[in-house]
Amino acid sequence: MSKFAFKLNAGDGAARTGRITTAHGAIDTPAFMPVGTAGTVKAMFPESVLATGAQIILGNTYHLMLRPGAERIERLGGLHKFMNWHGPILTDSGGFQVMSLSALRTLDEDGVTFQSHIDGSRHQLTPESSMEIQRRLGADITMAFDECPPYPAEKDAVAESMRMSMRWAGRSKKAFLKRPGHGLFGINQGGVHEDLRRESVDRLLEIGFDGYAVGGLAVGEGRELMFQTLDATVPLLPEGKPRYLMGVGKPADLVGAVMRGIDMFDCVLPTRSGRTGQAFTRRGALNLRNARHAEDSRPLDAACRCPACANYSRAYLHHLVRTSEILGAMLLTWHNLQYYQDLMAAMRGAIAGGTFKSFAAEFQTQQDQGDIEELSGA
Amino acid sequence: MSKFAFKLNAGDGAARTGRITTAHGAIDTPAFMPVGTAGTVKAMFPESVLATGAQIILGNTYHLMLRPGAERIERLGGLHKFMNWHGPILTDSGGFQVMSLSALRTLDEDGVTFQSHIDGSRHQLTPESSMEIQRRLGADITMAFDECPPYPAEKDAVAESMRMSMRWAGRSKKAFLKRPGHGLFGINQGGVHEDLRRESVDRLLEIGFDGYAVGGLAVGEGRELMFQTLDATVPLLPEGKPRYLMGVGKPADLVGAVMRGIDMFDCVLPTRSGRTGQAFTRRGALNLRNARHAEDSRPLDAACRCPACANYSRAYLHHLVRTSEILGAMLLTWHNLQYYQDLMAAMRGAIAGGTFKSFAAEFQTQQDQGDIEELSGA
Numbered sequence: 001m002s003k004f005a006f007k008l009n010a011g012d013g014a015a016r017t018g019r020i021t022t023a024h025g026a027i028d029t030p031a032f033m034p035v036g037t038a039g040t041v042k043a044m045f046p047e048s049v050l051a052t053g054a055q056i057i058l059g060n061t062y063h064l065m066l067r068p069g070a071e072r073i074e075r076l077g078g079l080h081k082f083m084n085w086h087g088p089i090l091t092d093s094g095g096f097q098v099m100s101l102s103a104l105r106t107l108d109e110d111g112v113t114f115q116s117h118i119d120g121s122r123h124q125l126t127p128e129s130s131m132e133i134q135r136r137l138g139a140d141i142t143m144a145f146d147e148c149p150p151y152p153a154e155k156d157a158v159a160e161s162m163r164m165s166m167r168w169a170g171r172s173k174k175a176f177l178k179r180p181g182h183g184l185f186g187i188n189q190g191g192v193h194e195d196l197r198r199e200s201v202d203r204l205l206e207i208g209f210d211g212y213a214v215g216g217l218a219v220g221e222g223r224e225l226m227f228q229t230l231d232a233t234v235p236l237l238p239e240g241k242p243r244y245l246m247g248v249g250k251p252a253d254l255v256g257a258v259m260r261g262i263d264m265f266d267c268v269l270p271t272r273s274g275r276t277g278q279a280f281t282r283r284g285a286l287n288l289r290n291a292r293h294a295e296d297s298r299p300l301d302a303a304c305r306c307p308a309c310a311n312y313s314r315a316y317l318h319h320l321v322r323t324s325e326i327l328g329a330m331l332l333t334w335h336n337l338q339y340y341q342d343l344m345a346a347m348r349g350a351i352a353g354g355t356f357k358s359f360a361a362e363f364q365t366q367q368d369q370g371d372i373e374e375l376s377g378a
Numbered sequence: 379m380s381k382f383a384f385k386l387n388a389g390d391g392a393a394r395t396g397r398i399t400t401a402h403g404a405i406d407t408p409a410f411m412p413v414g415t416a417g418t419v420k421a422m423f424p425e426s427v428l429a430t431g432a433q434i435i436l437g438n439t440y441h442l443m444l445r446p447g448a449e450r451i452e453r454l455g456g457l458h459k460f461m462n463w464h465g466p467i468l469t470d471s472g473g474f475q476v477m478s479l480s481a482l483r484t485l486d487e488d489g490v491t492f493q494s495h496i497d498g499s500r501h502q503l504t505p506e507s508s509m510e511i512q513r514r515l516g517a518d519i520t521m522a523f524d525e526c527p528p529y530p531a532e533k534d535a536v537a538e539s540m541r542m543s544m545r546w547a548g549r550s551k552k553a554f555l556k557r558p559g560h561g562l563f564g565i566n567q568g569g570v571h572e573d574l575r576r577e578s579v580d581r582l583l584e585i586g587f588d589g590y591a592v593g594g595l596a597v598g599e600g601r602e603l604m605f606q607t608l609d610a611t612v613p614l615l616p617e618g619k620p621r622y623l624m625g626v627g628k629p630a631d632l633v634g635a636v637m638r639g640i641d642m643f644d645c646v647l648p649t650r651s652g653r654t655g656q657a658f659t660r661r662g663a664l665n666l667r668n669a670r671h672a673e674d675s676r677p678l679d680a681a682c683r684c685p686a687c688a689n690y691s692r693a694y695l696h697h698l699v700r701t702s703e704i705l706g707a708m709l710l711t712w713h714n715l716q717y718y719q720d721l722m723a724a725m726r727g728a729i730a731g732g733t734f735k736s737f738a739a740e741f742q743t744q745q746d747q748g749d750i751e752e753l754s755g756a
Contacts, residue, residue, distance in 0.1 A: 039697060043704040045685065068672065068697045076675055076693050084689045275704075294446065297454055307423065311462045315454050319417060319446045326421040326653075326704055 004140075004183040004210055006242045012356040014234070014261040017348045020211075020242055022088040022140040023181025024080065025055065029242060029263040030347050032254065032340045033058045033090060035271060038067065039083045042271050043329040044337070046085045052306070052334065053341035055087055056140075058266045061094035061133055062101065065123065066116045070136040078138030090141035090266070091134045093172075093187075094125050095165075096148045096215070096247075107147065109164065127171035135177055143213065144172035146187045151219040158191040165189045166203040173207050183210030185244060191216060192225050194232040201236040211242040214262070218248045227256055234261040251280060251343055252367060255360050258347050270340045274333030277321035279308075281339065284367050288332065293318035306338035307331060382518075382561040382588055384620045390734040392612070392639040395726045398589075398620055400466040400518040401559025402458065403433065407620060407641040408725055410632065410718045411436045411468060413649060416445065417461045420649050421707040422715070424463045430684070430712065431719035433465055434518075436644045439472035439511050440479065443501065444494045448514040456516030468519035468644070469512045471550075471565075472503050473543075474526045474593070474625075485525065487542065505549035513555055521591065522550035524565045529597040536569040543567045544581040551585050561588030563622060569594060570603050572610040579614040589620040592640070596626045601634070608638040615639075629658055629721055630745060633738050636725050648718045652711030655699035657686075659717065662748045666710065671696040684716035685709060 006029075008018040020027040034041045034049055036057045041049050049057065059079055064070060076082050079089055095112075098105060102114035111126030130145035146165040149158050169186050176184045186209035190196030204212060214233055217226045230245070237243050244264035245257050254265055270280060277289040281301050288300075296314035304310075308317060308331035320328030350359035384407075386396040398405040412419045412427055414435045419427050427435065437457055442448060454460050457467055473490075476483060480492035489504030508523035524543040527536050547564050554562045564587035568574030582590060592611055595604045608623070615621050622642035623635050632643055648658060655667040659679050666678075674692035682688075686695060686709035698706030728737035 038701050038703060039694070040703050040705040043708075045705070045708065067701060068693070072673060072693070075673065076691060082691070082694055082697075084694075295450060295453065313454060313460070315446070315450070316417070316460055316462075319460075323416050323445060325416060325418050326707055327418040327423070329704060330421075330423065330708070 002181045004181050006211070006240065008240065010352045010354075012351045012354050013259065015258050015347070015351045015356045016261060016263065017351040018242075018263065020088075021181070022056075022183065023179070024086060024088045024140050027055045027088055027264075028348055030254075030258045030344055030351075031056060031264050032344045033264065033266040034337055034340075035060070035266055035268045036083065036085070036089075037268075038063045039073075039079065041333075041337075043275060043326070043333040044271075046083065048334055049085070049337065050087065052337045053345060054337065057085055057087070057089055059089050059091045059137060059139070060097060061091050061130060061137070062097035062125075064091075064137060065094065065125075065133050066118055066121075070133040074136040074138075078136075080138055088140040089138070091137055091139035091143065092246075093130045093143040093145040094133070095130070095146045098125050099148060109167075111145070111168075112147075127168045128175040131172055131175040131177070140182055141211070142176060142182065142184045144169045144184065144186045144209070146189060146215060148189065148216045148219070149191065151191065151216075151221055153191065155191070155193055155196070158189075158193060159196050162189040162191075162196050162200050166200060169204060169209075170207050173209070185209055185211040185213050185242075187213040187215040187246070188233060188237075189216045190233075192221055192229050194229075197229060197233040198236060201233065205238070209241070211244060211264075212237045213244040213246050215246045217245065218253070223253060223256070226253070227260065230257060230260040230262070237261075251340070252364065254340075254343065255347065255363050258351075259356065259360055270336035271333050274336045275329040277328065277332065278336075279317075279332055279339075280336050282366050283369055288314065288317045288321045288328075290318075300335060301339075304335065304338060304342070306335045308335040380559045382559050384589070384618065386618065388730045388732075390729045390732050391637065393636050393725070393729045393734045394639060394641065395729040396620075396641065398466075398641075399559070400434075400561065401557070402464060402466045402518050405433045405466055405642075406726055408632075408636045408722055408729075409434060409642050410722045411642065411644040412715055412718075413438070413644055413646045414461065414463070414467075415646075416441045417451075417457065419711075419715075421653060421704070421711040422649075424461065426712055427463070427715065428465065430715045431723060432715065435463055435465070435467055437467050437469045437515060437517070438475060439469050439508060439515070440475035440503075442469075442515060443472065443503075443511050444496055444499075448511040452514040452516075456514075458516055466518040467516070469515055469517035469521065470624075471508045471521040471523040472511070473508070473524045476503055477526060487545075489523070489546075490525075505546045506553040509550055509553040509555070518560055519589070520554060520560065520562045522547045522562065522564045522587070524567060524593060526567065526594045526597070527569065529569065529594075529599055531569065533569070533571055533574070536567075536571060537574050540567040540569075540574050540578050544578060547582060547587075548585050551587070563587055563589040563591050563620075565591040565593040565624070566611060566615075567594045568611075570599055570607050572607075575607060575611040576614060579611065583616065587619070589622060589642075590615045591622040591624050593624045595623065596631070601631060604631070605634055605638065608635060608640070612639040629718070630742065632718075632721065633725065633741050636729075637734065637738055648714035649711050652714045653707040655706065655710065656714075657695075657710055657717075658714050660744050662745050666692065666695045666699045666706075668696075678713060682713065682716060682720070684713045686713040
């Protein structure tokens with residue numbers, strides 16, 4: 001079994017491309033991780049996820065611990081076998097979702113006690129139990145247990161929360177069971193405050209992790225503040241470890257964050273949008289529900305190789321969205337994941353070729369152009 | 379382009395196996411047609427429908443005329459191109475569904491005037507307009523426009539309805555535009571009354587069709603009465619034309635009807651059940667929602683080659699059904715269609731080999747056995 005490792009292959013400005021090695025295979029970075037919340041990337045066969053070029057997916061500790069339960073998944077052979085995904089899996093710690101989804105939660109130094117949003121049953125998440133759950137699931141990359149304060153929040157509250165997350169990071173490291181090919185990532189917090197982000201990085205580096213995530217962003221602060229925070233934080237992170245921007249984002253967020261040295265992303269946007277009729281393209285987002293697509297015989301994007309673009313008209317996709325047909329969710333989710341993976345591959349290529357700056361400029365021009373009507377001919 | 383034709387290859391008792399040739403390819407009979415109501419076999423890629431062995435699908439005139447509209451589908455190149463299904467398509471006439479789904483309908487000798495169940499808009503279906511709509515859709519097999527009375531109904535009402543359907547059958551034949559490789563089927567009516575069924579057959583034979591459907595069954599009369607009606611009706615139909623039992627049915631219905639000389643079937647059961655967690659198997663139906671599957675690491679049916687059986691445990695399928703994940707509908711629909719197609723292929727083989735009677739007996743034994751717990755080892 002491979003050692004957990006990260007190798008940088010090329011840099012272009014602050015942007016970098018490299019490869020992470022895990023027990024279940026390699027991940028070329030910058031990488032986008034489709035979200036498989038409850039043990040399935042919604043509306044996708046795992047073979048189709050793989051066909052888009054995805055090399056790693058994300059599983060949600062909070063959802064899986066409640067249903068079907070981590071012990072059950074372990075008894076059934078682990079999450080990889082359970083969901084028929086044989087590549088790497090990163091699991092989040094449950095910290096973010098327990099605060100956003102569960103009812104009647106109580107937070108103290110020990111951890112979070114909460115009621116399930118499904119059946120009201122009582123549960124506890126602590127750094128130690130989160131490590132145990134992620135081990136039972138069989139995560140290749142385990143995330144330290146953290147707390148993410150709401151945005152906006154008073155700086156004192158953000159500082160207090162960050163310091164507790166850093167104590168939890170230390171407990172996570174202690175509780176994490178080392179296994180070959182498996183890594184533990186720490187999560188940087190501190191809101192949009194440069195000094196708190198720096199203090200958080202210092203503490204994480206003292207503890208020492210296999211990778212470093214930037215958490216607590218994309219929670220409402222906006223793109224400009226997010227990029228400012230990355231500008232202040234990413235340079236403090238060690239060059240030789242992967243950097244993961246959690247829960248981000250739109251295509252332009254990915255390009256801007258890669259430009260600032262981020263290596264990994266996850267977001268529900270491509271999958272969730274695929275279920276509501278929104279398609280991401282080279283020329284911006286397209287709402288297939290709109291009546292102007294009703295008789296449009298052109299493909300969504302003639303240059304895309306996904307089945308939605310290869311075999312169907314915009315008129316048909318419009319029809320599926322309007323009639324709430326499951327095939328609409330299947331095709332648009334596939335397209336969106338294909339677009340995200342193609343974007344990541346294009347960024348990796350541009351970084352390797354030393355042309356990332358012009359790639360990013362051209363990307364922005366095309367997105368701003370928004371000339372969707374001409375997309376098939378572009 | 380091929381001529382529309384039917385060739386009988388072998389018979390075994392009243393059961394027969396043969397091949398229908400159409401403009402979009404051949405159909406081996408007995409055949410089961412998955413239902414693609416609104417231009418999609420729900421939760422299935424068309425490539426997956428094909429992979430199960432299906433050679434023909436059914437489209438619903440009523441749904442498609444309302445959304446996206448037959449004229450629009452014609453302008454977009456026809457239903458085959460629209461939905462990316464390049465095999466044969468049979469369309470129903472809209473007669474059954476306009477009576478069961480639409481509001482404020484008015485029936486007279488001319489046809490049915492009704493309000494859309496979607497947006498309340500007013501429409502008319504007549505034998506002539508049904509033929510035109512099915513031509514615009516591009517159906518390989520067009521169904522005559524008929525009326526199906528509710529069950530139970532007074533015999534006088536059934537007779538009156540049947541006679542109007544036969545007059546409509548004559549008008550359908552006149553209005554049907556003959557094209558190479560395209561066929562028109564008449565629909566036998568008469569409820570559960572042997573004399574009315576006979577009168578209906580006589581009238582249909584006078585008009586002359588490329589195939590003959592038995593309609594108005596599986597509407598609540600029960601299996602015994604349905605089989606009795608087939609026993610009285612099917613022998614009256616010409617041997618050299620395909621016979622289609624509409625809207626049927628459960629696996630045991632298919633076997634019993636094939637034994638009585640039926641060649642074609644359609645039913646929403648395998649697709650609809652796939653979306654509600656019910657799986658059809660050699661040993662009867664299985665409800666995956668049931669808690670007893672929660673930790674069952676065995677496949678649904680180890681002998682089935684569909685992805686649900688090849689790659690997943692019953693525990694995982696249970697989890698998907700419980701969490702209402704789209705992948706659950708995708709996998710169980712695929713499995714059910716695979717089961718139906720495998721059953722049809724097995725019946726064709728048994729008829730060709732002259733062993734249909736023992737096949738049917740063995741089928742019934744296995745279904746009755748219902749020893750689902752032992753299924754994977756069987």
